[in-house]
Amino acid sequence: MAESRATSRLSAILSHLPFVSAAPSAIEVAVAELQAAFPAEQLSLDVKTLKRFGQSWGSFSPPAPAAIVVHAESTADVVKVVNIAVKHRITLIPVAGKTSLEGQFLPPSCCNPPSADTRLPSGKLNEEEQTVATRPTIQLSLARMDKIIAVHAQDGQAVVQPGVGWQSLNEELAELGHKLFFPIDPAPGAQFGGMVGVGGSGTNAVGYGTMRAEWIQGMEVVLMNGEVINTRGKGRSRKSSTGWDTGRLFLGSEGTLGIITSLTVRLAPLIPLKAALTSFPSVASAVSAVVEIIGAGLSPTSLELLDGTSIRGMNLAELLPYKLEEEPTVMMRFSSPLEEVVNVALDKVKEIVAKNGGRPLRVARDDKESTKIWGARKAQYWSQQLLIGEGCRTLLTDICVPISRLAEFVERSELDVAQSGLLAPIVAHIGDGNVHRAILYKLKEGEVEAPPEVAKLASKLSKLAIELEGTCAGEHGIGTTKRKYLREELGAGTLNLMRRIKAELDPLGLLNPGKVIYETLEEEEESKT
Amino acid sequence: MAESRATSRLSAILSHLPFVSAAPSAIEVAVAELQAAFPAEQLSLDVKTLKRFGQSWGSFSPPAPAAIVVHAESTADVVKVVNIAVKHRITLIPVAGKTSLEGQFLPPSCCNPPSADTRLPSGKLNEEEQTVATRPTIQLSLARMDKIIAVHAQDGQAVVQPGVGWQSLNEELAELGHKLFFPIDPAPGAQFGGMVGVGGSGTNAVGYGTMRAEWIQGMEVVLMNGEVINTRGKGRSRKSSTGWDTGRLFLGSEGTLGIITSLTVRLAPLIPLKAALTSFPSVASAVSAVVEIIGAGLSPTSLELLDGTSIRGMNLAELLPYKLEEEPTVMMRFSSPLEEVVNVALDKVKEIVAKNGGRPLRVARDDKESTKIWGARKAQYWSQQLLIGEGCRTLLTDICVPISRLAEFVERSELDVAQSGLLAPIVAHIGDGNVHRAILYKLKEGEVEAPPEVAKLASKLSKLAIELEGTCAGEHGIGTTKRKYLREELGAGTLNLMRRIKAELDPLGLLNPGKVIYETLEEEEESKT
Known part of the structure; x- marks a missing residue:
């Protein structure tokens, strides 16, 4: 029936x-x-x-x-x-x-x-x-494969299925009373299968690295020949030097090389975070302060930059109970189990901020205010829609450059944005050099295609990032939209090696074909025209 | 001529x-x-x-x-x-x-x-x-390719040739006045080419991870088809999500897949380290204290364990100006640019140590004493020769288990050691679960082969580690000596995938053949007999 x-x-x-x-x-x-x-x-x-x-x-x-x-x-x-x-x-x-x-x-x-x-x-x-x-x-x-198979609290590990989300894992750990969490925080709703697939990060990469660090220890993977392998076998020791780690192939493979069916993830001790923020006269002075904070070994967890336009959106949305100055703003978090430790570090941060012309550091008075500040940062994406009003659409770009080139990226891309006539507020994981410009636009009455300036601006940003020794994809991966930049960015040899590995693991080209790399060289060639 | x-x-x-x-x-x-x-x-x-x-x-x-x-x-x-x-x-x-x-x-x-x-x-x-x-x-x-090609201080990066050692890089950085260092500290004399090849670590992995974390960002590699690729192309941004990272294939490949000719390495801020040590009535109580120190988020850089036998060797060699109790001893390091921060953390450590039955924590009074303590830890390998006197030879084993199984490993392997009649003092990177037992022996007059108990004991330790969800190789790699354990540890499927990748990158089997994996399945089969 x-x-x-x-x-x-x-x-x-x-x-x-x-x-x-x-x-x-x-x-x-x-x-x-x-x-x-x-x-x-x-x-x-x-x-x-x-x-x-x-x-x-x-x-x-x-x-x-x-x-x-x-x-x-x-x-x-x-x-x-x-x-x-x-x-x-x-x-x-x-x-x-x-x-x-x-x-x-x-x-x-x-x-x-x-x-x-x-x-x-x-x-x-x-x-x-x-x-x-x-x-x-x-x-x-794989979304129904959402079980937490095991928590090894002493070892700081959990074994999860690919449909478990990082947020639900963290909620479950809290419910079970473990003082542990998974610290990489990409989009809300992201699940481990895709998080490994894309190999991205979030706002905590300054302190905890990305998905490409040592957070994923072993993976059960189904290969296209039907074989089920576990990349670390029966082992779940914190370290291993048993040859090249085949699991690394699947990190960032965007579902093109195998299908992940369970993962052993490392967890971090759950310790309080304190948020603080301040603003600077220019992006260059904000970068200079951030470089000093990192270089001083003050171990921030997060260092985020929002430009004046982004702050305007946040102010319009009243994401915080107070208005912020509409100028380049750095939001940061420090964590320690010992509040004195954070306070001592923040005293040093205050000095660095002042030295770089920043306004006095606003430090969250308590956990509630820290959560509020970080919630505002996370809601920023939505608030920017108020900048151009109802019907606002967003193309979120995702470049990453060495931090020494970040101010130059922002300055030069500002000219591209001005030329486009569009608004493209910045929210950046500044500590990592990862800059998102959200290109905002509307469709005019009767129009079916986004204004050509949108794609044109996005393309300029990607190319500028590559020119500045950066990447077109800091954390969102390649999918189909960024493939056209890979030859320029990675070079023909690396692309060719990726192609050889793809052919070895998926000789029939059936597994998520055309993602990350074009299916054929001819297709890549034609895409240029 | x-x-x-x-x-x-x-x-x-x-x-x-x-x-x-x-x-x-x-x-x-x-x-x-x-x-x-x-x-x-x-x-x-x-x-x-x-x-x-x-x-x-x-x-x-x-x-x-x-x-x-x-x-x-x-x-x-x-x-x-x-x-x-x-x-x-x-x-x-x-x-x-x-x-x-x-x-x-x-x-x-x-x-x-x-x-x-x-x-x-x-x-x-x-x-x-x-x-x-x-x-x-x-x-x-590659030892003559020993140039530091560039230091990008603001970005915390250096570009080095494979013959640069981690120590010489750190010396050069200090000479140039950069407050940066490369934190992974394997054997003295280790050079980056081999460090990437083996994918190991050292005493700082608790705080900084291993070579498999995000320390190696891009690599220039010569492939067996004569192609020169750069795994990250022109990019050197801190993060990248441009597909699977082909560079990861060469990490841990022990020179079997390609030849690394330059590397972009990430550097960490150089901040003072403070050493401390104490001893415990048992390995189990030492482990319990270490788990608590890590779990509390106190962010130690290093957590090392030496057993009573190892300490006896250190005492004999007078590596420290005072004698240590010959019982399980934890040596640790904490780092921060702010001394108050370390002191606050150490107060908490003292509580944890006391709670677990440890002796009062001995904290280095100044940098000089910290250096002295860590120097003694690093010289421990040599001091143990005094335990059996002139002609002492050492087979250094290298297992790693989840820390929750470490006390069990030590206890059960103690029986194996006793049975062998050999001395096998422990020095462990306890925070990582990485235990080295140094099997000490001498050749008897006229004998040309080591006593069979040596190889037998080493084999038992590897097998016990695998049984306890660990690995036979925590940081020294596989070479030829550990190949025989890989099928049991990683499983046939993962081994087969490694074999396929080897065949794709080195179809003629000329590049460091027979390392990590056997050259042929037949050879593996025969090695069992």
Whole structure:
């Protein structure tokens, strides 16, 4: 009964999608095999779900629906899906928290090269039924694999499934009474599968590093040959020097090399954080203060920069009970189990701030105010919409440069922003040199495409970052939107090595194809034109 | 003139080595091509040098000489050597500081499987002319590539060649007046090429992580196809999320996947360290105190354990001006730019120590005493020789377990040690769970092989570590001596993935073959018997 309903839903989907005429049989057979292998509640074939999984957070493109979403509940489920995908040569895309920004988990367009950047707004929002034509695809959701398998409190470790979010892990640890937490804080809702996939970070990277540090110790991974490996085997010691760590291949692989089904993560002691903030006459003086704070070994956890425009948005949204000066502002956090320690460090910070022309440091009086300040920082993304009012859309850029080049980046990109006529407020993980300019825009009445200045400005920022010895992707990964910069940034040799590894791990090119690197050199060549 | 001398020296070597009759032509031609391509001062063909490069630090086996050592002075030199080795199918082994312990840079034995563990003492020390028969091999020394190419002080980065040592980098930084240092402190004399190759650590891993953290940001690598890549391209931003980081493949690869010719390393602010020490009634109570110190977020830099036997050696050597109690002793370091901060943390440590039954904490009164204490810790390795007197030899083991299993490891291995009749004092990076037992022994008059109990005890320790969810190699790598444990520890799937990556990067199997993983599955199988 459930099956026949599913089958008729499938037909509806299939008739809806343009690929049917191209190669209906393989995907139809694969879907039928999935239906035989899984109970109906583990499969989604309805248009609504397929569309939801076909659209990225913050994307304004029409959805790119897969043929089916499978909700895995175990490693065995993942193996089954891999085997069916390989057998029928169907594109397979793992997905966890769906918070990625660069099109990481979207089914590929049916045509090569993709007719348009899948993330940049095409503005066809209002035609609700419209979708982008996609290649027949199975999306494999790991979000139901959301168990915390073990907490090894003495060892500062947890073993989690890929659908566990960093926030839910931290909530669970608190509930269990452990004074431990996972300190990397990317987007709210991000889950470990995707966090490993993208290899990003958040506001705590100054103190704790990124996902690429030693937070992920072992991973169970399903390979495209159906093998289940554990990159550290049975081991979970804090250190290991047993050859090259194959787990590192999957960090930042954006689901293109294997499917992560469990992870051993390291935890940090949960200690109080104290927030403070101040503002400076210029970005250059803010950078100078930050370099001194880091260089003095004062061990801040977070060092964030917001420019005057960002602060204006925060003031408009009344994110804090007081108004801030609309000038380059540094928000910072220090942590220690001992309040005296933080206070001594903050005294030194006050001196450094004064020396660099900053206003007097405003230090949170208590935990509540610290939380309030950091909450305001995290809500800044939303507040900036008030800067241009209703209908505001955002393209969030993500470059990173050596901190010695950061002031130059901001200054030179200011000219690009001015030239574009757009607003692009800055929120930066300044301690890491990671600058997000949020390009704000609206669609004019009757227009379906974002103004061309938006994509043009984003491209200028990426290229400027590479020119300044930086990267086009500080923490959001590559997906489909940044592939075009990789040859310039990493060089042909490194790109070629990535391609060789991809071919070795996924010889049929079925696993999240076209993410991070183009599927073929021809496609890359054509994308330039 | 120089050439003819070199050629006659070559003939002398060749006549000396047992491989000549097997396949003289390929190596002879390769050596001749190297002589044509390099000035004589970049080539070593003399028996003394070949023997020196054919023996590992702490190894008592007869030397395993290569046919030639090439001293590279540039990336172009490395490319030339790679191309000649590939053209003539000659085994090629990169080597830097020669401080590795597991046979990492030794030429492979001419026979497969190797007749004996290359590191375990065969005791044939006194027959000076005797060597182990080796496969025709080029050793490529990177030790002359010892330039610090750039220091980016504001960014906390240096660009170094692989022959730069961590100590010489730190000395140079101090001379240049930078308040920065590279915090990972493996063996004295270790150079960056090998440090990346082994992926180890040292006494500072509690505070700074290991070589596998984010200390190595980009690497220039020569691949076996002669390509020179830079794993981060032109970028040197602190963070990057541009796909999987190919540089991670070379970390821990022990020179088997590519040859590193320059590295961008991250530096830490140089801040004062304060040392303290105390002892406990048992290893279990020491572990309990250490877990509490870490869990409280007191951010120690180092947490080291020495057992009563190790302390006895230190006392005998008078490494400190006072005698220490011969019981499990924890030596620790805390760092901060602000002395008050360290003092506040140490007050808390004193409480934790007392609570766990430790003796009153002895805190260094000044920098000089801190340096003295840490110097004693570092000299401990030598002092233990006094425990059994002249002729003492050491097999240094290197297991790592989750800290929650450390007391159990020590307790159970104590029984193995007792059973062996040997002395095996402990020095452990206790904060990481990394335990070195130094197995001490002597050769009896007329004996040429180490007592069989030595190898037997080492093997028991490795197996016990794996049983306790640990690893056979905490920081010294695998080389040839630990390969036999990898299948049990990492599992067949992970080992197979390593093998596939090796085959992709070095399809001819010429680059440091048989290190980390066996050259063939057959060889692995035979090694069991």
